[in-house]
Amino acid sequence: MECSPKSLANMTLLLASKTFAIPEPLPLDSGQVLEAAEIAYETYGELNADRSNAILLCHALTGDQYVASNHPITGKPGWWERMVGPGKPIDTDRFHVICANVIGSCMGSTGPASIGPDGQPYGMRFPVITIRDMMRGIVALLDGLGIEKLHTVVGGSMGGMQALSLAANWPERAERVLVLASTARHSAQNIAFHELGRQAIMADPNWADGAYYGGDAKPDNGLAVARMAAHITYLSEEGLTEKFGRRLQDRDSKSFGFEADFQVESYLRYQGSGFTQRFDANSYLYITRAMDYFDLAEEHGGKLADAFAGTSARFCLVSFDTDWLYPTAESRHVVHALNATSAKVSFVELSASAGHDSFLLPHDQLDRVVRGFVE
């Protein structure tokens, strides 16, 4: 489906099957306040009478609330349908699964593409947000839904940062915390790749300092390059070699030009351009910034163990051996901090060839760990 800049600005109205208007202004880490923010969310499975079976799923950077239902723009299945559904490891016959689009994103929750108080899209006037701010929005949603305590909060990648943020800042809100392929802080390398993506967007003349909504063009080229660079970080060398090797795309020999000779080039271009159909460039800037600012220890006086001092939750962390974006050492760092507070924690490094993306792909061991942990 083609998506004009105008319709992008109106996504808020078109896409959200459920929307919650946060009743109070949302205070932000920057000191600013977000007025009249809305959270778009999806739910799967029934909430039980004592409201004790709710599982909050936190989505990754470019994810959304469509966990186990078709994406309204791409028409593709939900991003974690293999994990979430009737009889699946996160069983919607037993659990009430909630997934909310984070603030700053573009799938119905308030973000830079939303209309600000003056009737114009925020653009770069949208306040810079943090992972904790995202969770403030989601906690407001949970309050609105009358869910005092989650059975489990689950997240991979940026979703894992949100799960850790909830555990640290609202320790009474979740009984179990499941964190996949994630980290308690963004490393210099993580920030560097994000900065590359942001600079690609900002270098696109169509970006126009973020004021492209309602215009004729949006910074698709910049956003596509940002996505291509990021996509490489989600894969492993082994995975790329397995999938593409040095094979050529629809040709028998090299073109001695700059077309997509190699399959891997063609794949990245396809990923990049496909992404621009469903994602807003300014949202990409804001959410990557939030991830870069994430350092859970810094939020709690510099010592990560102190972040978890108030917790009685059970934790489970999973890393993947080929994930170089958030490598096993980052999960271990969190595990050690949890050990230091005598928290109940499980940790396993699983073997998978697909790099960071492994948490989204079929993996029997992962399924068993998730199913067992949420029992």
Added chain:
Amino acid sequence: MSALRFDLAAIADQIGREKKGARVLDVGCGDGALMAALAAEHGADVRGVELDPVKVERCVARGLSVIQGDANTDLANYPDKSFDFAVLSRTLQTTNRPDQVLGELLRVADVAFVSFPNFAHWGTRAALMFGGKMPVTNALPVSWYETENIHHVTVEDFRALAAEKNAKISREWNFANERAISPLGANWRAEYAVFQLNR
């Protein structure tokens, strides 16, 4: 529930006798059999450390809190006295520095249980003396080139190590043919030994 292995059963019974709801760290917890028994039968608050990711996955899948980690390095992250009991079953002889691991067990817990195969059992001695080859026995079933046991230890060696580390041995169990035997002549007669120690 399937019956616990004999050395684990001795440890579980002793922990149950000493304290209900004890905090226990099981280092080298395997598939979590001891942890599950301690939680179910004695209300213990149990944590495990296991090197093999497949075993860790099985533990997590049965609802146990187990981290994939290494007894050689990962005990350092636990604060002093964070557990009532620490258990190291059939793992001591596989560690890089058994003396340091024993020290760590007694740092993180008030009481440690250590079990290991006794290399001075008469069968082992006979195999080496008369066969002239590294013994392959019930208690040591793997050839020298593929065994995980890098520091073979005897009952006497362990008693000496405990003395050197100023650890008091408060109880000792010895086993042959999977049955408890008297400590008399244990260094000859025991295939396995379990020690309970404290500072």
